Amino acid sequence: MRYFLCCITLVFCAAQAHAQQPTGVKAEDTPNDSGGSITVVWDYPESYEKAEQIRYIISVGEFENGPFHSAKYNEANLQSTDPGTFGHGEETSQKIFARITAYVAPTDPPKRIAIENGKTYYVQVIAHLPSGESFPSAVASAEAYENFFNTLKTNNFVLGTIFSLVILGGIILAQKRDLFIRRIAGLEALDEALGRATEMGKPVLFVHGLHDMGSVSTIAAVNVLSRVAHRTAEFNTELRVANRDPVVMAVSQEVVKESYLNAGRPDAYSDDMVFMVATEQFSYAAALDGMMVRDRPATNILMGYFYAESLLLAETGASTGAIQIAGTDSYTQLPFFITTCDYTLMGEELYAASAYLSREPKLLGSLKGQDIGKAVLLIVMILGTLLATLGNQTLTHIFTAY
Amino acid sequence: MSRDQIIFVAFLFVFAVINIYLFGSDSLSADWAGFGTFLAAGITLSLYSFLYKDNPLFKFAENLYVGVAAAYTLTQVWYTVLFPDVVEPLSGLDSQSMSNLWLIVPTLLGLFMLTQLSSATFSWLSRIAFAFVVGLGAGLSIPRTIAANLLAQLEPTMQPITPTWEGLNLLIILVGVVTVLVYFFYSVEHTGPVGVASKIGIWFLMISFGASFGYTIMARLSLLIGRVGFLLEDWLVLELPLF
Numbered sequence: 001m002r003y004f005l006c007c008i009t010l011v012f013c014a015a016q017a018h019a020q021q022p023t024g025v026k027a028e029d030t031p032n033d034s035g036g037s038i039t040v041v042w043d044y045p046e047s048y049e050k051a052e053q054i055r056y057i058i059s060v061g062e063f064e065n066g067p068f069h070s071a072k073y074n075e076a077n078l079q080s081t082d083p084g085t086f087g088h089g090e091e092t093s094q095k096i097f098a099r100i101t102a103y104v105a106p107t108d109p110p111k112r113i114a115i116e117n118g119k120t121y122y123v124q125v126i127a128h129l130p131s132g133e134s135f136p137s138a139v140a141s142a143e144a145y146e147n148f149f150n151t152l153k154t155n156n157f158v159l160g161t162i163f164s165l166v167i168l169g170g171i172i173l174a175q176k177r178d179l180f181i182r183r184i185a186g187l188e189a190l191d192e193a194l195g196r197a198t199e200m201g202k203p204v205l206f207v208h209g210l211h212d213m214g215s216v217s218t219i220a221a222v223n224v225l226s227r228v229a230h231r232t233a234e235f236n237t238e239l240r241v242a243n244r245d246p247v248v249m250a251v252s253q254e255v256v257k258e259s260y261l262n263a264g265r266p267d268a269y270s271d272d273m274v275f276m277v278a279t280e281q282f283s284y285a286a287a288l289d290g291m292m293v294r295d296r297p298a299t300n301i302l303m304g305y306f307y308a309e310s311l312l313l314a315e316t317g318a319s320t321g322a323i324q325i326a327g328t329d330s331y332t333q334l335p336f337f338i339t340t341c342d343y344t345l346m347g348e349e350l351y352a353a354s355a356y357l358s359r360e361p362k363l364l365g366s367l368k369g370q371d372i373g374k375a376v377l378l379i380v381m382i383l384g385t386l387l388a389t390l391g392n393q394t395l396t397h398i399f400t401a402y
Numbered sequence: 403m404s405r406d407q408i409i410f411v412a413f414l415f416v417f418a419v420i421n422i423y424l425f426g427s428d429s430l431s432a433d434w435a436g437f438g439t440f441l442a443a444g445i446t447l448s449l450y451s452f453l454y455k456d457n458p459l460f461k462f463a464e465n466l467y468v469g470v471a472a473a474y475t476l477t478q479v480w481y482t483v484l485f486p487d488v489v490e491p492l493s494g495l496d497s498q499s500m501s502n503l504w505l506i507v508p509t510l511l512g513l514f515m516l517t518q519l520s521s522a523t524f525s526w527l528s529r530i531a532f533a534f535v536v537g538l539g540a541g542l543s544i545p546r547t548i549a550a551n552l553l554a555q556l557e558p559t560m561q562p563i564t565p566t567w568e569g570l571n572l573l574i575i576l577v578g579v580v581t582v583l584v585y586f587f588y589s590v591e592h593t594g595p596v597g598v599a600s601k602i603g604i605w606f607l608m609i610s611f612g613a614s615f616g617y618t619i620m621a622r623l624s625l626l627i628g629r630v631g632f633l634l635e636d637w638l639v640l641e642l643p644l645f
Contacts, residue, residue, distance in 0.1 A: 153545065153549075155553065156545050156548045156549055156553065157545075159548055159552065159553075160544055160545065160548050179589060180589055180590075180591070181588050181589060182587075182588050182589070182590070182591055182592060184588075212535075212539070213532070213535050213536045213539055214535065214536070214538070214539020214540070214542065214543060215539070215543070216540075216543060216547070219536070219540070246515070247515065247532060247535055250515065250518045250528060250532060251532055251536070253518070254529075254532075277468070278467075278468045278471050278472060279471060279472060279475040280467075280471035280472075280474070280475065282467070283464075283467040283468045283470075283471035283472075286449065286463075286464045286467050286468070287464055287467075287468050289452065289464075290456065290460070290461065290464045293452075293455075293456040294456060308622075311622075331614070332614055332618060334611055334614075335611040335612065335614050335615035335618070336615070336618070338611060339615070346607070347586070348586045349586075352588050355588075356588075367588050367589065368589050370588075371587050371588055371589045371590070374583055374586065374587060375587075377552065377556065377583070378580060378583050378584075380556070380560075381556060381559055381560060381576070381579065381580065382576075382580065384556070384559075384560030385559065385560050385561070385562075385563060385572075385576055387560075388560050388561055388562040388563075389562045389563045389564075391562070393560075393562075395560060396556075396557055396560040396561065399552075399553055399556040399557055399560065400553060400557040401549045401550070401552075401553030401554040401557065
């Protein structure tokens with residue numbers, strides 16, 4: 001009887017110990033990365049009442065039978081917090097995961113050896129219980145490699161493709177018939193402001209923002225500059241274009257030259273019309289302030305992405321009595337332009353400006369396409385909120401940025 | 403002498419007297435640190451003199467600032483980009499280390515940009531470099547813009563609206579986003595329901611701009627306090643509890 005009880009106790013203890021061993025251990029290449037990383041996943045030990053106190057050590061070896069070297073340990077209650085990889089479902093709370101990018105060098109412990117691509121590694125998860133006991137898991141193996149396509153960005157890719165197609169459709173539509181575009185006050189005033197400069201015999205100062213040619217607002221500003229230069233060429237008004245970036249300056253020179261050529265006034269163009277002021281933010285502002293006060297341009301046009309210098313420029317311009325038209329997509333600087341300029345193109349109005357001014361089918365069509373895109377997003381947003389309120393967050397998850 | 407000239411001379415005189423006293427009383431040390439404080443105070447006051455009107459002192463400080471900034475940028479570009487990333491790797495090329503040969507491509511593109519300054523015979527080369535920069539910039543910004551301006555805004559907006567304060571907050575955000583988006587529709591006339599929504603959108607925009615304006619003005623005031631603190635404490639060596 002005693003022997004039987006001992007056997008039962010031993011079997012029970014072994015079963016208990018086995019229950020604490022990490023189960024369902026899987027190792028795989030970390031998805032959507034540039035390699036050098038392995039992801040280890042195992043089950044959350046729900047049956048163990050002190051599950052939250054378990055400490056895990058993940059060991060990595062180059063051979064199935066070891067030796068294994070410590071790679072990473074996680075706090076006991078670490079759960080899956082990467083919905084991009086593991087999804088949003090309830091089942092993710094039943095898993096624990098860890099990303100391994102390096103392990104301790106066996107010969108030189110403080111140093112760590114990085115995980116190499118294309119090499120098989122063997123991984124073991126060791127659970128350390130609060131009682132001091134340790135339970136190693138079964139060994140799992142994985143190979144890290146570079147992922148050609150980042151599936152987390154699929155929604156980005158699909159949205160980009162759909163919007164591109166919609167814009168292309170808009171362009172085709174614009175080539176077939178006239179498209180309506182609503183009035184944009186700031187742009188309606190552009191001719192009036194240039195006309196005023198002509199009447200007063202004073203120059204027009206066009207000020208670029210601080211961003212380089214990679215910025216959408218700079219590209220939009222260059223488009224507006226093209227129109228302004230065309231008009232100043234027609235009106236025979238002096239134009240000055242201030243730049244902070246040498247590449248923007250060179251592009252602006254080309255654009256202004258072309259506009260003067262198109263207006264039939266190539267003789268009126270001079271390279272000196274488009275000039276570098278300064279490369280630093282506040283020296284740029286100080287120099288432009290000086291120009292505004294000394295030359296007293298009748299019209300100041302500030303287009304592009306501005307930072308803290310926006311108020312310095314616009315306030316000085318306002319004090320000289322110039323008509324000021326500003327356009328920026330810099331959210332933090334818009335209030336300053338709104339308070340100090342006569343007209344302000346807010347955010348996307350700056351992008352729409354070139355289409356509005358030129359009435360070119362290509363630009364008008366892309367504006368139409370953007371409007372369709374916005375309408376789609378608007379519907380998605382309202383529908384997504386309704387569904388989320390009803391307890392279904394599928395649409396919210398589809399439109400999540402990873 | 404005109405009124406402005408008298409003010410100008412008086413200002414220079416007062417500034418000189420104060421500095422003679424500060425150096426004489428050892429409040430400012432007669433070394434590079436003391437000279438730096440004196441110079442910084444002079445340039446600060448010269449730039450602030452623009453608040454009165456344009457004057458030779460401001461012109462001097464403005465031109466100095468532009469010149470120093472240009473020189474600083476040049477040294478920064480040389481020591482952090484051109485020398486370590488171009489000159490050093492390319493000058494060390496030999497038969498053993500041909501892996502840096504690819505650096506010739508961006509270097510050539512950079513040199514092409516300079517052809518803009520040359521005659522028409524070579525200036526067309528600059529367009530290759532500009533086309534590369536503009537194309538690359540646009541290409542890189544498309545996925546980034548979709549992620550930051552679309553997806554990152556959509557997900558937090560599409561949250562369950564509950565009968566709590568948080569739910570009300572979410573509802574206000576949703577109404578704000580929808581109406582502001584309506585304002586930025588260009589291919590429909592802003593009349594009727596669209597006009598109403600667009601007007602509400604403008605209200606949302608203006609309220610947010612007002613908040614942003616106040617917030618930024620606070621930050622600017624702290625900059626002004628910093629500069630005034632420098633003038634009073636570091637230059638005039640006044641013990642003020644305010645700063």
